[in-house]
Amino acid sequence: MNTYWKFGAIVVVIIGVLVWLAMGGVTESKTYYKEIKEVRQMGDRAHDAKLRVNGYVEQGSIVRDGAQVSFVMHQTPGVLQKDPVRLAVVYNGIDPLPDTFKDNAQALADGRLGQDGVFHASKIQAKCASKYEAKPQMKSPQMKTEAQPALTQARS
Amino acid sequence: MENIGALSILLAFCFAVYAVVASVIGRLKKNSFLIVSGQRAVYSVWLLLTVASGLLIYSLLTGDFRLAYVAAHTDSSMKTIYKFTAWWGGQQGSLLLWAWLLATYSAVVVFMNRRKFRDMMPWVTSVLMVTETFFLSLIAFVLSPFAILEAGRGNVVEGVGQGLNPLLQYWTMVIHPPMLYLGYVGFTVPFAFAIGSLITKQPGDAWIHTTRRWTIVTWLFQSAGILLGQGWAYAVLGWGGYWAWDPVENASLLPWITATAFLHSVMMQEKKGMMKVWNMVLISGTFFLCIFGTFLTRSGVVSSVHAFAQSPIGKYFVMFLAVGIAATVILILERLKYLKSEARLESVVSRESSFMFNNLILVASCFAVLWGTMFPVISEAVTGEKISVDAPFFNRINIPIGLALIFLTGVGPLIAWRRSSLESLKRAFLIPTIAGVALMVLLGVLGGYEHPYALVSFGLCMFVTATIFTEFWKGASAIRAKNGIGFFPAAIQLTHRNTRRYGGYLVHMGIVFMFIGYTGAAFNQDVTKEVPTGGSFDIGHYSVRVANVEHGENDTYLWDRLDADVSRNGKSLGMLFPERRLYKASQQPTSEVSIRRRLNEDFYINFAGASADGRRAVIQAYVFPLVSWIWIGFWVLAFGTGVCLIPNKVRLSYARTQVVGVAEKHATVEN
Secondary structure, three states, rough: HHHHHHHHHHHHHHHHHHHHHHHHHHHHHHEEEHHHHHHHHHOOOOHHHHHEEEEEEOOOEEEOOOOEEEEEOOOOOOOOOOOOOOEEEEEEEOOOOOOOOOOOOEEEEEEEEEEOOOOEEEEEEEEOOOOOHHHHHOOOOOHHHHHHOOOOEEEE | OHHHHHHHHHHHHHHHHHHHHHHHHHHHHOOHHHHHHHHHHHHHHHHHHHHHHHHHHHHHHHHHOHHHHHHHHOOOOOHHHHHHHHHHOOHHHHHHHHHHHHHHHHHHHHOOOOOOOOOHHHHHHHHHHHHHHHHHHHHHHHOOOEEEEEEHHHHOOOOOOOOOOOHHOOOHHHHHHHHHHHHHOOHHHHHHHHHHHHHHOOOOOOHHHHHHHHHHHHHHHHHHHHHHHHHHHHHOOOOOOOOOOHHHHHHHEEEEHHHHHHHHHHHHHHHHHHHHHHHHHHHHHHOOOOOOOHHHHHHOOOOOOOHHHHHHHHHHHHHHHHHHHHHHHHHHHOOOOHHHOOOOOOOOOHHHHHHHHHHHHHHHHHHHHHHHHHHHHHHHHHOOOOOOHHHHHHHHHHHHHHHHHHHHHHHHHHOOOOOOOEEEEEHHHHHHHHHHHHHHHHHHHHHHHHHHHHHHHHHHHHHHHHHHHHHHHHHHHHHHHOOOOOOOOOOOHHHHHOHHHHHHHHHHHHHHHHHHHHHHHHHHHEEEEHHHHHEEEEOOOOEEEEEEEEEEEEEOEEEEEEEEEEEEEEEEEEOOOOOEEOOOOOEEEEEOOOOOOOOOEEEEEEEEEOOOOOOEEEEEEEEEEEEEHHHHHHHHHHHHHHHOOOOOOOOOOOEEEOOOOOOEEEEEOOO
16 A cells, blocks of 8 residues: 555656646746737737737738838738738747748737737748639639648747 | 549448448357458458559649649649659548558458457457548548549639649658658557457457557657658758647657557556556557547648648547547446456556656656647637647646656666665666766756756766666676677677567667757757848857859749858858749749758758848858757667567566466566
8 A cells, every 4th residue: 555655646746746837838838819800809918918910911011121020910811001900010030931921921920019009929920822812713612621831930 | 534533432431331340240140251251341442542542643643633632732843753742742632541551551450360369350350440431431522532623624724733832842741741641540550459359358468469569660650750740840941940849740749659658558568467457548549649630630620830721521530539539438448357457566666666657757748738739729618718838838848757758768677677675776777877967067067057957858868878888788798708709799699689678778779869969959059140142140150151142943943042151160161052942833932941960060051031122141040959869869769669670589488477366377578
């Protein structure tokens, strides 16, 4: 019996340590997955949490200045600049932006919303704007599911 | 032709269903004619799927762009090898590959055991074929690889194809997916034997002996698949990492972890008759995690780098998993009384308990990775907010777990069965402990104290290396003294006497090398610069000068190439040529990094793009210390695994355990 008690005690300690580490890890790295609309609705809470925002890159909005890249994201693809649901993003990470990151691409930006309303991203992932959309004759039910190429990413 | 392909798949589906029905009924009615017909059906499934795969490959190679699959995954300018690999480049084709591999494995299993395990085999066959039926139903009724485009029906002119994602046109990507699939699919076999053994109430561990080689080979395939993926990410994606805790990477890691736990805990069953239920749980868990991994990759349930696009097949996987897991759990509970342990745990300081801690930690790691991967799904269900966790979460848990595991790697094999005295511990571990601590002190003095985890890791790696060397040294010295031969021939003879044990040490050594490589990441350096032609910059003790930028074009892509002159401490190291390409078919730009690989560190340079005004090149340069040891570690691991598969020179037979009452049970064990 004694052996099993000792064994049990060690197991409890190990699991306890791991749970403690896991909770710390969650607190440190938890990221809220939000649409741009929802970021606006979060109010002040949006400034405190790490966010991952999904949107579409506005045509011609990408500006590179040294390692810093800024652009504007929209809630829905292909809308005009008048669209109110937009978010200015600044990326300062070390890693190169993914090759799929370009005008009209669907992008995922990880980072924090600054007090100035600009989103400071530390990591950008991008999915190509569906390259098949321009060729309607190629469409079939099967094609639609295959049409999105792999996501690639950059991290800081 | 596509009709023949689709028909083959449909027929294969029918034969698979027939194999299940015939095997089960034949077994229950003791009708050997039916059982044999079930086995023949397995061969037929293999034949039909070979025909279907052959037709798909033929269409890919000849560029039959009427087929949706061919048009979506190849283009006419692609190299032949990549046209071939498009077989598994997309959803439908890779499901066909899955099904074909499973059919191949099944046919081999049925053939090899055609005269063995008369009562167990029909069940094994039916488990294999139930799984086969599931995958065939997907490609027969939901996602056919032979679907035809409207363009092909004469409405519109045919295209030239969309091309394979250029990022995937790289040599490791040619073999990475099939390796992983070989691993994923392979675990169906030991699982099927485990279930067969449960259903027929086998008392012993015949299923473990029969499937030992399967399990090891499958595990090796899986390790190779994961490592190739890492090698690809490192050399292609341009950020120099090899692991990002991406959901799909995690999906491949999960079954690997449980399989590793299984490989260790079966030794407890073979030698001591312990942990029988646990082994059933582990092998079932591994199998279902393989299916789960396939599901995660394909359903789009969590967003990921690799994910095949959203698709309708997720719900079928969920159903298969739910039914399969429920059935397995019920079966195990039903058979608990046949899985009683034959020995008791006698001491906390023993081989038994080191195996148990190894298993506990591995399973905890598996659980943590699974939890982290599914966190967005779980949190959305519980709180309504989608919250994801990132690399820091996984690292925080898995780095300590990794260190504990590497510690056990050193301790486990040397500690005595049943219980260990203080005296024997001292004898076994004094030198390795001194070696490990000495290295830590030395590195600490040199400044390593800033990276405590790295310091501990190097210390433990030294410790494990020392234990492995003392094992070889002790054994080989004895043989050398007796036979008067040199140390290396003696070591080889020693290994040949007990391949499983010494091969295992070699695998452990490979793991140590990989840990050394992973630990090197603590000292990575990186820099991003905009440099005009002729300009230069420094990183660490390297400096880079941009000598020239060249442009060019070929059939597949346009390219810009940087001629970078690299020197270290003023001494020239030659040129590196990072390149940017724009693929014509997909209009996708990619980076081709250039790496100077050395044992102590890699120098890695990526041409990330041009600056806004187009005059300067944006360059990322990295220094990755020790990263080569990861790949070296893999080759050592593969070699060690190979050694494990060689039969022993002498078959050793031990009494399984000294506990009174079960002493009449002797098992032939190869250790």
